[in-house]
Amino acid sequence: MALSPPISEIAQLKDRPELAALLGWNINVVQAVKLDRDELTITLEPSSIREACAILRDDSTVTCNLFSDLTCVDWYPSEPRFDIAYHLLSTQRKARVRLKARLPGDEPRIESVVSVYPAANFFEREVFDLFGVRFEGHPYLRRIMMPEDWEGHPLRKDYPVEGYR
């Protein structure tokens, strides 16, 4: 099972229903695509994330009805610093898709998807708590893992593993 090189041409992947639905909605929001190790990643314009999620959930050819996961990757010190990764699952098609939004290191903020997927609630709070990314429109954006009066965001790469002593 050797690794095959990733495919990143939109033209080669436009048969995938997730990508087709997003391109059909607005061709400008898709910044990049990648099919690597059988996993499809679609990088989106950050401001479009909520509407893109709504389309992937409601489109009858995509039917991503289960919000699996949301997390963040800190690429400090390069820019754009934060990758927000959304994992959606369709229980009918038994297929996953990863959406990605890249945010700057300075005041990272993105629209919340809780109104589309209520399941995103705790995940967005976790990313807010541990990375300091603000989710606009979240119903209750407070720290979830760390104490309320904690300073800093522990999962950022510039935060030492052993903490500040």
Add this chain to the structure above:
Amino acid sequence: MSTPTYTASMEQGQDNTMILNMGPQHPSTHGVLRLVLEIDGESVLRIMPDIGYLHTGIEKTYEAKFYQQCVPLADRMDYLSPFTNELGYVLAVEKLLGIEAPPRAQWIRVLMTELTRINSHLVWLGTHALDIGAMSVFLYCFREREDILRLYEMLAGQRMFDSYFRVGGLAMEVPLGFFDRVKQFADRFPERIDEYENLLTGNPIWTRRTKGVAHISAEDALAIGLTGPALRASGVDFDLRRDMPYSGYEKFQFKVPVSNDGDVFARYILRVEELRESNKIVQQCLAGMPEGPIKADAPKIVLPEREKMKTQMEALIYHFKIVTEGFVVPAGEVYVAVESPRGELGFYVVSDGTAKPYRVHVRAPSLANLQALPKLCEGRLIADVVAAIGSIDIVLGDVDR
């Protein structure tokens, strides 16, 4: 924690309501879950889970370890199902590397994962029944759990955090007589399930405490992110083992029990059915266990056999390099999900082409399932909250990580 977390939002409550703080040391919250309830008499108007008391920063620790050093960390998240966590992690790293464990290793992994499911469901059944007032079930369940823990001990030397799976295979061959012991257990286990069912399923007190309690519809369950038995109890027929098979699950015949009732009783009966199905998978594993190696043929990733290390120079060099420098994983990212006893356990592993993971995120099924608690409890009685917490089967080590 200096200030109560939910004061601001709770102030909107009416004058005739009361704020009740449940946990984090409450025995029925299965660990350190704190619930803030707004109640009017006995009925619950609002409920807010407050978590983080067990947050140990495992995801941060991952970033400082070599890939092979992360397996024991995976054990320690969901401490009731260590093998499932290990399986999710090693499958993710194997996918990043583009290697696959040999068939025998995959079958032993399935065997241990299903024993783990039985173990975890037994703890759940015992404590859930204890919460609702059926004391004796706990003693029966822990009798069989003890048998499984002894099997773990025989296999890997430890009763809980076994660290037995490795990237590319298993740590070692199973000890002599292990499969016979598993067979003895699996042969008598169905009778034991009947014993639990005799105590509970037809019991009028049990059915009154659970039937129609904490109902959730299929649409709500999907929207809130419920997975695993709790989702199937609401009528969504989805099981990762059958629908998106991994580690050779497509070779096994088993039923995925589904119910349309969506209440605490449905979730109970479904997990009991899963005990029977898991036992069948264990039997199939034992019957068809393939012979062969238990480690993939990837000398730069898998530690060599002890014998080879003592006799061959290359093996010694590889051993030294893996232990001191780790192995390099090609850059990329994968999301691998396995069906844990609680639901979809996902590992999102990002590699930057070095020997340490750049980022590991765990999609904890307990965290997502916990979000459903307000939906399950609001408008019901305080006593039902206890039944509802038990029925979504959360492990706080998994919630907080």
